[in-house]
Amino acid sequence: MSKKAKTNDDAKGGKKYQHPLPDRNAVLEYLREVGKPRPADAILKDFNLKGQRMRALLVEKLDKMVRAGQIIENRRGEYCLTEKLQLVAGTVIGHADGFGFMRRDDGADDVYLSAREMQRLFDGDRAVVKVTGKDRRGREEGRVVEVLERGFRETAGQFIRERGIGIVIPDNPKIAHRILVPAGEDGSAKHGQIVVAEILDYPSGNEQATGRVVRVLGAPDKKGIATDLAIHAHSIPNVWPKNVTDQAGKFGSSVPAAAKKGREDLRDIPLLTIDGADARDFDDAVYCEPSGKGWRLLVAIADVAHYVDVHSPLDKEAIRRGTSVYFADRVVPMLPEALSNGLCSLNPKVDRLCMVCEMRVGADGKVSKSRFFEGLMRSHARLTYTEVSGFLSGETPKSVPAVVHEPIQHLHDLYQAFANNRNRRGAIELDIPQARIELGDDGTVEKIITVPRNDAHRLIEECMIAANVQAAKFLRKHKIAGLYRVHAKPDPERFEDLRQYLLSLGLQVPHPDHVEPRQFNKLLQQVKDRPDSQAISMAMLRSLKHAEYTPENIGHFGLALDAYAHFTSPIRRYPDLLVHRAIRHIVRGGKAGNHDYDRAAMDHLGQVCSAHERCAEDATREVEAWLKCEFMEDKVGETFAGVITGVTNFGVFVQLSEFQIDGLVHVTSLKNDYYQFDASRLELVGDRGGKRYRLGDAMSVQVQRVDMESKRIDFRPMEDESEPQTGRKRAGSGSKRRSKR
Incomplete structure (x- = not known):
């Protein structure tokens, strides 16, 4: 490799830099070729870069590569390849x-870290x-060996004062x-209050x-404290920086005439949005009409890219x-409301900019042709x-x-063709009920209901899947850096555990090396009429x-x-x-080579986005667990x-059929016997009596304990195995409402 950096085109206009900063791949290639650690000044010289400004930019890039784990800085200030140091x-x-x-960046199996090693680490580092x-x-x-980057600067928890010493329990x-x-850093917090603490010093091996x-x-x-805690505990940003709100506010409340130019005008086409009753931001609108022996489908999506420029405050x-992040009592949006509920939202009866995927779909439910274009639309209905x-x-x-x-009826006809095609290709159909928590004005849980899925949900889902597939094919065709939504095959070990359990039920199950989505569906069809079908579906999930x-497409x-x-x-x-x-x-008219992102940048963003998604799900x-505990506290x-939805060596997890709420029946609460856990059959078996507790078994349980601290509910099985009257209270039982913490 030449010691001079390769010349890169400027992303905007193909302009050549005289002394361009090397990209990450060039730095890695250079360090491999040199074969030894190198200080920043030596790297600067070898790439023929001069001046303090270029040195600062190079060091900034090297620091980013350190945080990404690609290189490491040793104690002599030299940069080394982590791969060379094993x-x-x-x-x-x-x-x-x-x-x-440690979840490895290279995707290999996680590395176990002992409690001693964790003394200097936090979750998320x-x-x-x-x-x-x-x-x-x-x-x-x-x-x-090295802590690259701390996962958070603040954490939330309960403030405790013991013998004059303040402690925050995350x-x-x-x-x-x-x-x-x-002393003096407690912010006037009182014992037992919920607080947010800024980390002054991170833990070391000794302190x-x-x-x-x-x-x-x-x-x-306090009302809403559970959500406040989750937001701060998981470091979810919920305060807008001033430069972000300033930028969002400059767009106004309507689309200017200049922004409408050069777009295909769809305002006369009766596009419509279909969402939940409580939705406030509308990403997508659809329209369908017959075309030949099939249909023409338009999926119009809010053109957020028009407003959020790369590297702008909004983008950062x-x-x-x-x-x-969607909580029961609020939403923490990715974009300010001026955009998320305003200019970007496809609200009815107003002009909106959109990116459109137009598809021609045959009677067999397969997309024969598609194209993408920038459009101008006006939603005709918010349904x-x-x-x-x-x-x-x-x-x-x-x-x-x-x-x-008519468009709705055409959409439904199209959905049936899509559904038939989905069934033919063998996509997994796990129709597990979802619970919705409804809160009262005071923030307490009024009720928990099971939300049924109907054809309107499925119709929109299939239209969105179709557009997403065409987007992926577009990225692949043009070989441009983008993120695919990938879903790998099941982990062989985990699937083998499931396989052994299903074989014990007399079901035909493929070997982990040969499992395909179609076979999952065959299994679901085999068990759909069984009383334990929902538990089996959850085990499969x-x-x-x-x-x-990830930018690497491995399919879904x-x-x-x-x-x-x-x-x-x-x-x-x-x-x-x-x-x-x-x-x-x-x-x-751009080319993949002069896009704003390369493969390395997209790989990094894929990791970041996946981590944000996991964080949001955890929060x-x-x-949800806290609110369910609150709901059950006076019960x-x-x-x-209930139904047994999980079996372990220490007990069984039971889900209440009415509320989709889970709790633990500890093994010590089961009938007087010693129980052995059979992992292959997912059951507990009594040594003397032979009593079996299996996944999917019905079980009547009594609420024994609700621990708001650990967000855990304990049940005990009722000796009377007959179906109880829901909500029946034992004579003399009950509990006073305790602290919601």
């Missing part, structure tokens, strides 16, 4: 019991470790550390973390957030799933205007890997697709915005019908 980089995952794991061997369970074990169960609060209280959130039973904040479902059932709600009657964002196992990307929700998901930018770049799951002593 080190691995990744993100730390903490555990309440003190130990942890990025670190470099050296694999030192295997632990007694055969897992790779690591020793921390609410995040993955953080086993306690934060010491020095605990210290921090100062920067915000008092309030008493444990959107990356920092990554996704909108809910309930309204559309009623219309399709023969009702004619006044809220459904006549102009969209747990065997699947989590979908992720669950949907049985060879290419899939997220294109349809750029208001609330950053990966969709990146896909829009890639498509727009090509539509406007919403914790709030101690009552009995309910």
